[in-house]
Amino acid sequence: MTRKMTGAKMIVQALIDQGVDTVFGYPGGAVLPIYDEVFQQNSIKHVLVRHEQGAVHAAEGYARSTGKPGVVLVTSGPGATNAVTGLTDALLDSIPLVVLTGQVPTFMIGSDAFQEADTVGITRPCTKHNWLVKDTDKLAGVLHEAFHVATSGRPGPVLVDIPKDVQFATGQYEPKKPSVSHYQPPVKGDMTAITELVAAMETAKRPVFYTGGGVINSGPAASQLLRELVEATGFPITSTLMGLGCYPASGDKWLGMLGMHGLYEANMAMHDCDLMINIGARFDDRITGVVDLFSPKSTKAHIDIDPSSINKIIRVDIPIVGDVGHVLEDMLKVWKSRGRKTNSEAVAKWWKKINEWRSIDCLKFEQNGKVIKPQYALARLEALTKKYDRYITTEVGQHQMWAAQYLGFEDPNRWMTSGGLGTMGYGFPASIGVQMAHKDALVINVAGEASWLMNMQEMGTAMQYNLPVKQFILNNERLGMVRQWQELLHGERYSQSWSESLPDFVKLAEAFGAKGILCSDPDDLDDAIMEMITYDGPVIFDCLVEKHENCFPMIPSGKAHNDMMLAGVDTQGVIDAKGSVLV
Amino acid sequence: MSALKLKKGSTSHSAYNLRANFSDVIERHTLAVLVENEPGVLARVIGLFSGRGYNIDSLTVAEVDHTGHRSRITIVTSGTPQVIEQIKAQLGRIVPVHDVHDLTVEGPSVERELAMFKVSGTGDKRVEALRLADIFRASVVDSTLETFIFEITGAPEKIDAFADLMRPLGLTDVARTGVAALPRGD
Numbered sequence A: 001m002t003r004k005m006t007g008a009k010m011i012v013q014a015l016i017d018q019g020v021d022t023v024f025g026y027p028g029g030a031v032l033p034i035y036d037e038v039f040q041q042n043s044i045k046h047v048l049v050r051h052e053q054g055a056v057h058a059a060e061g062y063a064r065s066t067g068k069p070g071v072v073l074v075t076s077g078p079g080a081t082n083a084v085t086g087l088t089d090a091l092l093d094s095i096p097l098v099v100l101t102g103q104v105p106t107f108m109i110g111s112d113a114f115q116e117a118d119t120v121g122i123t124r125p126c127t128k129h130n131w132l133v134k135d136t137d138k139l140a141g142v143l144h145e146a147f148h149v150a151t152s153g154r155p156g157p158v159l160v161d162i163p164k165d166v167q168f169a170t171g172q173y174e175p176k177k178p179s180v181s182h183y184q185p186p187v188k189g190d191m192t193a194i195t196e197l198v199a200a201m202e203t204a205k206r207p208v209f210y211t212g213g214g215v216i217n218s219g220p221a222a223s224q225l226l227r228e229l230v231e232a233t234g235f236p237i238t239s240t241l242m243g244l245g246c247y248p249a250s251g252d253k254w255l256g257m258l259g260m261h262g263l264y265e266a267n268m269a270m271h272d273c274d275l276m277i278n279i280g281a282r283f284d285d286r287i288t289g290v291v292d293l294f295s296p297k298s299t300k301a302h303i304d305i306d307p308s309s310i311n312k313i314i315r316v317d318i319p320i321v322g323d324v325g326h327v328l329e330d331m332l333k334v335w336k337s338r339g340r341k342t343n344s345e346a347v348a349k350w351w352k353k354i355n356e357w358r359s360i361d362c363l364k365f366e367q368n369g370k371v372i373k374p375q376y377a378l379a380r381l382e383a384l385t386k387k388y389d390r391y392i393t394t395e396v397g398q399h400q401m402w403a404a405q406y407l408g409f410e411d412p413n414r415w416m417t418s419g420g421l422g423t424m425g426y427g428f429p430a431s432i433g434v435q436m437a438h439k440d441a442l443v444i445n446v447a448g449e450a451s452w453l454m455n456m457q458e459m460g461t462a463m464q465y466n467l468p469v470k471q472f473i474l475n476n477e478r479l480g481m482v483r484q485w486q487e488l489l490h491g492e493r494y495s496q497s498w499s500e501s502l503p504d505f506v507k508l509a510e511a512f513g514a515k516g517i518l519c520s521d522p523d524d525l526d527d528a529i530m531e532m533i534t535y536d537g538p539v540i541f542d543c544l545v546e547k548h549e550n551c552f553p554m555i556p557s558g559k560a561h562n563d564m565m566l567a568g569v570d571t572q573g574v575i576d577a578k579g580s581v582l583v
Numbered sequence B: 001m002s003a004l005k006l007k008k009g010s011t012s013h014s015a016y017n018l019r020a021n022f023s024d025v026i027e028r029h030t031l032a033v034l035v036e037n038e039p040g041v042l043a044r045v046i047g048l049f050s051g052r053g054y055n056i057d058s059l060t061v062a063e064v065d066h067t068g069h070r071s072r073i074t075i076v077t078s079g080t081p082q083v084i085e086q087i088k089a090q091l092g093r094i095v096p097v098h099d100v101h102d103l104t105v106e107g108p109s110v111e112r113e114l115a116m117f118k119v120s121g122t123g124d125k126r127v128e129a130l131r132l133a134d135i136f137r138a139s140v141v142d143s144t145l146e147t148f149i150f151e152i153t154g155a156p157e158k159i160d161a162f163a164d165l166m167r168p169l170g171l172t173d174v175a176r177t178g179v180a181a182l183p184r185g186d
């Protein structure tokens, strides 16, 4: 059944056919026909953000917390360019998004028309794919293909640029049907390679699962299979920042996060293991540190849906290209059919070693005195919010790393953070996107005061849509992570890393009609957090914390995993000249 | 199994300068990339090379199947084996790319390039240029009293060799098409 309709109507129809319930956007001249259609329907909720970057991050939060693609609608020119940071963020973290941009009419393209930008040119390197649609008859087909590409294989953001005349013109609507696209990334892993990995698992003495965001992207079933595999083999498991929640933090095989600010036991296990099983992670430089010192004694297996991830940074011995869920299923099948073998004696010895590392208790801190330690604030937040139906987003900086260290995630899709791009300003709009998808959940953005200010205008959105998002700001009045690096690398010359002239966050909240809470005394913290949780509406929680706290453990730039800095050590001169060029 | 035929163990380079410390030899590969002939597809391929810092030694592109909307991009690139593998994998994940063939490793292939050389000179040099052109089976496609334009087709090395010979004889201008290549047999 095909139907004639305008391009603008087709867009709304295609979104409905794709099961979209929420669109984040901002209107402008080049998308007015689409907004006219949005006005005349009730199937799709439109969330009016306050800046297009906010729309894209909100859509990321929506996508990451639901597993569905996030949808964004913005105008041409500045609307599109404002979306670029969000697109790049989603590309690096493999978040499925469909971004629709208006464009000047086809006959004006190339004339430097008002609000014209070469949107497909600008976004080519920051999308998985993009399209400029010049013919209304092709519009519906492209939109359906856009959803297919965003969500198949390694997910990512796509963009469809739609000139205004194409929105007005009438054409044939193509209904959604099974994709005829040649783009069909294989999901099944090679059975020979899977068998080779299982054989390596049977004899491994010091195995470790190194998991990442790919497990989350593969869907909840993949996390379930991972749990089964971990419990069945008894192997230790660590995860990247992006993978937190794929295995429960309360599980006894859990080593905590690894990487630059990862846990001592996780990094030591990675360094000393003899079999590394990478599941849906990508050997990012935050994880590997210096590559030639990375886990020198291990056989490395790598399961990834994207062939270009294999051998990109670390050469691996057993590459398996496929979807994590499918590969885990086959691994379990093969492992069981071969008699469920592990080298349990050696693995028990390995656990003894790991428990020695654990006993160092690398996250210990002391809350003494009248100033709140950021670690303490997060430990209390964890204790008081754990039992809730809780989703956490973060901004970028020290608070982000502390959140990853001190909050525990039991399930996938509960933790939204900007990993690959490290985008300050991500967390607040992301929390709005999450809350839109989970109306009754407790959604908390763990923020730094500097990051939070980058998209603070979204308070208007939170108020307008009655979204009770909690902005938990660890306010150190510093660009804390920058300050830490200046302390470690630049002779404590704190160049431009002060947050000067900060607003009164309580008054700021009140100005928007929200609630503001200020807390500076550790003794008041629990009550203040409870007040935040129980308040029915958006809250800005201004938590004044220790200003010069450093985030540890830390693998200094240019060092190996077994060369970590722990809290309480002398921080001067640990990073040499070679290390200091690294970011 | 090592489906990608790479050595065991971690790489000997830092994530921050992936290629500088790379000890492996630089290899030259000819890649045939079959793409959907849609707007922007060449920009995607070129953007990949510039964005990730890969080399393009030569590149040719033309539609090869009008009804099927297919174009063929032939790229000659150079890099260490790891870089070549990355290039192929990165090309493979561009959505409108249908197929990537590494003609250098996939068995014998035939490479051809067309070039035009403008050589200006008089007297002995002019005669010598004509004589050498004959040996290389280059044909004269234009001539004035002081210049020739030679057209030559062949493997890139043959064209390089011809250029070397023409240089002392008054070579003033070169236009080369870049390599087109096809695998031999079926």
Ligand SMILES: Cc1ncc(C[n+]2csc(CCOP(=O)(O)OP(=O)(O)O)c2C)c(N)n1
Residues within 6 Å of the ligand: A395, A396, A397, A398, A399, A400, A422, A423, A424, A425, A447, A448, A449, A450, A451, A452, A474, A476, A478, A479, A480, A481, A482
């Ligand atoms: C958009 C953007 N600009 C700059 C940076 C560099 N940067 C990383 S962390 C940081 C400081 C963040 O300060 P704050 O949000 O207060 O968090 P804190 O580290 O103090 O917890 C900066 C400037 C970045 N990551 N993103």
Ligand SMILES: [Mg+2]
Residues within 6 Å of the ligand: A397, A448, A449, A450, A474, A475, A476, A477, A478, A479, A480
């Ligand atoms: Mg701060």
